[in-house]
Amino acid sequence: MAKNVGDSKLQEQPKLKLYSYWRSSCSWRVRIALNLKDFSKLSPLNYVPVLVDEDIVIADSFAILMYLEEKYHQNPLLPQDLHKRAINFQAANIVSSSIQPLQNLSVLKYIEEKVSSDEKFAWAQRHIGKGFAALEQLLKGFAGRYATGDEVFLVLSLSDILNADLFLAPQIHGAITRFKLDMTQFPLLSKLHEAYGELPAFQAAMPEKQPDRVEG
Amino acid sequence: MDPNSQEVCGSSHSSASTKLLLYSYWQSPCSWRVWFALNLKEFERLNPLHYVPVLVDGDVVVGDSFAILLYLEEKYPQNALLPSDPKGSALNLQAASIVSSSIHPRHLMSLLEYIEEKAGPGVRLLWTENHMGKGFDGLEKLLKEFNGRYATGDEVYMADVFLAPQICIAIRRFNLDMSKFPTLSRIYEAYKVLPAFQASLPERQPDAIVQ
Numbered sequence: 055m056a057k058n059v060g061d062s063k064l065q066e067q068p069k070l071k072l073y074s075y076w077r078s079s080c081s082w083r084v085r086i087a088l089n090l091k092d093f094s095k096l097s098p099l100n101y102v103p104v105l106v107d108e109d110i111v112i113a114d115s116f117a118i119l120m121y122l123e124e125k126y127h128q129n130p131l132l133p134q135d136l137h138k139r140a141i142n143f144q145a146a147n148i149v150s151s152s153i154q155p156l157q158n159l160s161v162l163k164y165i166e167e168k169v170s171s172d173e174k175f176a177w178a179q180r181h182i183g184k185g186f187a188a189l190e191q192l193l194k195g196f197a198g199r200y201a202t203g204d205e206v207f208l209v210l211s212l213s214d215i216l217n218a219d220l221f222l223a224p225q226i227h228g229a230i231t232r233f234k235l236d237m238t239q240f241p242l243l244s245k246l247h248e249a250y251g252e253l254p255a256f257q258a259a260m261p262e263k264q265p266d267r268v269e270g
Numbered sequence: 271m272d273p274n275s276q277e278v279c280g281s282s283h284s285s286a287s288t289k290l291l292l293y294s295y296w297q298s299p300c301s302w303r304v305w306f307a308l309n310l311k312e313f314e315r316l317n318p319l320h321y322v323p324v325l326v327d328g329d330v331v332v333g334d335s336f337a338i339l340l341y342l343e344e345k346y347p348q349n350a351l352l353p354s355d356p357k358g359s360a361l362n363l364q365a366a367s368i369v370s371s372s373i374h375p376r377h378l379m380s381l382l383e384y385i386e387e388k389a390g391p392g393v394r395l396l397w398t399e400n401h402m403g404k405g406f407d408g409l410e411k412l413l414k415e416f417n418g419r420y421a422t423g424d425e426v427y428m429a430d431v432f433l434a435p436q437i438c439i440a441i442r443r444f445n446l447d448m449s450k451f452p453t454l455s456r457i458y459e460a461y462k463v464l465p466a467f468q469a470s471l472p473e474r475q476p477d478a479i480v481q
Contacts, residue, residue, distance in 0.1 A: 143337035
């Protein structure tokens with residue numbers, strides 16, 4: 055489905071169109087980013103995700119996010135510090151290259167067909183688990199010092215939602231709801247998941263809130 | 271797998287006395303991309319030694335080829351790997367993502383072995399042809415309108431850094447029929463004569479095991 059999004063705060067009213075699929079985590083990342091950048095939704099329409107900005111057409115969630123970040127500077131999606139930026143990219147890529155491609159619909163269908171439905175779940179859980187273990191390791195060195203028992207915190211900074219979070223939020227949600235992953239081995243990601251759940255930009259972007267959502 | 275670490279330093283007309291350490295594995299396309307980029311940015315190798323790929327720059331440690339490449343691009347702007355115009359930049363990132371998210375993860379050795387184990391021999395070939403073919407189709411469509419020497423024009427950019435190793439591997443390791451991908455075939459010929467690319471070839475790495 056496609057949404058026309060425009061910035062209600064700026065005078066120039068850039069008109070962006072996002073084509074997205076309610077269930078796709080790639081689309082979901084971009085929806086969150088658009089929410090964070092205060093683009094308000096106008097009206098919907100399909101496909102996943104493609105951003106149209108006048109004569110520029112961009113597919114791929116990472117390319118779209120980087121484009122949004124470069125063009126619209128409000129509520130930055132990346133910190134200034136080069137090292138922290140690199141960590142954000144690393145986390146994002148663990149999701150987009152090591153986890154997501156191995157658990158998308160066509161791959162899972164294939165496994166289910168060739169082996170079994172049980173194997174499909176085991177497969178998804180295994181790859182997500184590996185990726186999540188890598189993320190726990192990666193982020194521990196950065197998010198660790200902000201973590202306390204009671205505090206809500208986000209990946210690399212105390213109050214900023216960053217690029218890595220855009221990738222992590224949908225991935226963790228999917229792991230829990232679709233693949234029933236046991237999150238007890240991933241305390242950091244579990245904390246992040248709770249934090250994401252309380253943020254309006256994330257809530258509004260959730261699959262179940264999308265107009266093209268299909269029941270069942 | 272026997273990884274290797276190599277020190278590289280910035281050349282005289284780039285960042286003075288910049289020393290980076292890259293841990294890489296000669297056979298990995300992820301490592302390969304980073305070597306290609308370091309060559310393009312004119313970092314010279316100093317002396318060797320492991321995991322893959324990991325870049326150490328002072329107290330900054332970065333894993334993952336895409337993250338490393340973006341870090342290098344932001345920190346060492348010489349011979350830019352992303353064009354300054356937003357459209358060109360987005361295009362390059364898109365191509366890079368297609369390789370790193372849609373193509374490469376689907377032909378990892380461990381994955382192919384699993385498929386062979388679970389679904390029988392022969393299936394593995396169909397799997398790679400299918401997924402690699404789809405990915406290359408996507409790239410062909412994306413890049414078709416550009417008639418430059420390389421993927422997105424006449425300069426080597428991020429898209430090329432990802433495409434070059436991927437195409438080479440598709441041909442060498444998977445015997446992919448490239449006749450269906452005229453754009454990719456054409457730019458691959460251009461990569462082959464680039465010194466930065468030649469120097470990054472797996473067989474030229476110190477940890478290469480030549481059969």
